[in-house]
Amino acid sequence: MTDYGRGPGGEPWHPDDPLPGDGERHWPGGYDGADGTAGSWDPYGAPTPRPWPPQEPYPGQPYPPQAPLSPEQWPPHSAGPAAHAPYPQQGGWDSGAAYPQAPYDPQAPGAGAHPAPAPYDTGGYPDPYGAQAYPPQNAPHPPHGYPGPGEVYPGDAYPDPGAHHPDAAAAPHAAPAADPAPGPDPETGWDPGPDRGESDFFSRRDEDEEPEEHPRSGETSRRSRRGDRPKKRRAGCGCLVAAALVAGGVGGVAWYGYQFYQDRFGPAPDWAGEGSGEVQVEIPEGASLSDMGNLLRELGVVRSHDAFVEAAQSGGGEAIQPGVYTLRSQMSAESALTLLLDPSAANVLIIPEGRRATEIYALVDQALGEPEGTTEEVAANADLGLPDWAGGDVEGFLFPSRYSVGEDTTPEALLTEMVDRAEATFTDLDLAGRAGTIDRSPREVLVIASLIEAEAQQDEEFGRVSRVIHNRLAQDMRLEFDSTINYAMGRSTLETSIEDTQYASPYNTYVEFGLPPGPIDNPGEQAIEAALNPTDGDWLYFVTVREGDTRFTADYDEHLRNVEAFNEAQEAGE
Incomplete structure (x- = not known):
């Protein structure tokens, strides 16, 4: 049945x-x-x-x-x-x-x-x-x-x-x-x-197939009674999809593993070669190697931060100076480091210690491509932010350092930056506070520092020259510095004649007592520190016989013998 x-x-x-x-x-x-x-x-x-x-x-x-x-x-x-x-x-x-x-x-x-x-x-x-x-x-x-x-x-x-x-x-x-x-x-x-259900079991198919005629009775199969449904892809398509998913998953795992290996153990991404084109890069003051790496990567100079830092740490990158550098796009980290260590590649203006304002004006005109006298005129008319105790005199406030020079740099902007740098240095040294401890004003200290900068040559001489100045001022003696006559006469020479010592100028210390009315150059930090803290001694005289041979003494007769030695060296061309 x-x-x-x-x-x-x-x-x-x-x-x-x-x-x-x-x-x-x-x-x-x-x-x-x-x-x-x-x-x-x-x-x-x-x-x-x-x-x-x-x-x-x-x-x-x-x-x-x-x-x-x-x-x-x-x-x-x-x-x-x-x-x-x-x-x-x-x-x-x-x-x-x-x-x-x-x-x-x-x-x-x-x-x-x-x-x-x-x-x-x-x-x-x-x-x-x-x-x-x-x-x-x-x-x-x-x-x-x-x-x-x-x-x-x-x-x-x-x-x-x-x-x-x-x-x-x-x-x-x-x-x-x-x-x-x-x-x-x-x-x-x-x-x-x-039939006990065997035919229904063996004739059963996927429910998503199209309705078909029942093999015995002419009725549609049970899947047709559920309503017509769109025909779907069979198991072959499902296998392809599953294979694609598996392949995609394996590929994703492989890619992630490769990236993990590269990040942890592989070399940092880097370009090869010297690069091309020109890119101006300004290295700010106080920038670390990591800061430089990020800056170079953002500008497209190097490919990665890590590549540059690794090259700089092993190649003396600590010597990189702030300034504007002309580099190239897509350089190797090693090539970029080489240019940053090359002073000729830096678009910077270096102001040496002891330069007069007139000399600095000429350097600025040359660096910016301006006509001669442009910067001097700006200094005379522009508001550079000088402090009140400067008395309107820019000399001594054009602080010696490295300054970035770009395509958009102007003389006024550059001079203003120099004044700001000088005031920042004065603040760091506590110039105003320490000047009072030696019974001097900040301006007098700055003048003394300018004299030291002009006369001293070796590092150990800065404190001794400062002591000679302080001892002479204390005994109301003329300073008799050739550097003050050269400043007054607008020249730079080691030869001073008897006539030169009679040159009429408040800066002529052979005639005037005390300090000159203002700085005779723009001293650096070392000279300012020496002016505030002179070396102990009783020296009243000194003379540089030849380069590297400066002789100090408190005895006037000894000083005359030292002067004679200087004249002999000059005649010998030493």
Whole structure:
């Protein structure tokens, strides 16, 4: 039987039942084949014994031919011969022309009356088994040749319950008919038996396929009953997508691993070669190597910050001076470092210590490409931010240092930066505070520093020259410095004649007592520090006989001998 209902044939299969041909069958609530007797299956009661023994099929056919019954022989509930037309083909054997039927003969050997089960009341509910009425007991065998209730033919599992009794169609609330069984193979005669869901299991496909015709009944498959859906790519496309995802993931992991290795252990990214074009780079005052690396990377000079820092740390990058440098784009870190250490590559203006203002004006004009005298005119008219104690005199406030010079640099901007640098240095040295401790004003200290800057040559001479100045001022002696006459006369020479010492000028210390009215140059930090802190000594005189040979003394006669040695050196051209 099928999975969809129970027909008028034998009772349903039980898991404990043996297969056909396995010997005795023990049916729950049915017959026991131990004694050869059989009974019809009663769903609500005990089995009804049948008096006749099991019939043996004739060779070559299920049962012997049977003669048609007369109308008087039909059970009372039948509607006549027309109501008992042969059932459709079931169970793998043909009840039609291939096997002619003969009327049932109750007197035939092995024949017996069919005991009819007592009618039962369904209580108003539909008959669960098709509401079919069984023939009365002792009724002749039905003419269609099918087994009676409870009978099973050898070699056949169960009759198809889809073929109901003819009266079942007229019964109220009848169960719907199931799909007909496929039947035996027309060539081999092999019957697979009733379908218990195997065909549905093996014919089941992806739910996303297009609806198709059911192979047996012409119905659309169950996926078509869910509604038409757009056809999707099958497993091949899914495999490609999965492979692409896996490849992408592997590639991402590899890339991340490479980047991690490069960041932790690999060399810093760097360009090769000398680069091309021109890029102006201004290295600010106090910039560290890391600051320089970031600046060069942002301007496209070097490829990475780390490459430049590594090259600078191993190549003396600490010597890089602030200023404007002309570099090139996409240079190697080593090439960039080489140019930054080369003074000729720096677009800077270097103001040496001890230069006069007039000399600085000429340097600025040259650096900015301005006509001669442009910067001097600006200094005379522009507000450069001088302090009040400067008295409007820019001399001494153009602090010696390195200054960046770019395409947009102007003389006024450059002079203002020099004054700002000088004031910052004075503040750092506490010029105003320390000047009071030696009973001098800040301007007087600045003047003394300018004299030291002009006279001293070696580092150890700065403190000694400062001591000579302080000792002479303390004893109200003229300073008698040749540097003051040269400043007054606007020249630079070591030769001072007797006539030069009579030059009329407040800056002529051979004539005037005390300090000159203002600085005679722009001193650096070392000279200012020496003016505030002179070396201890009693020296009143000094003379530089030759370069690197400056002689100090407190004895005037010794001083005259030192002067004679100087004159001899000058005559010898030393």
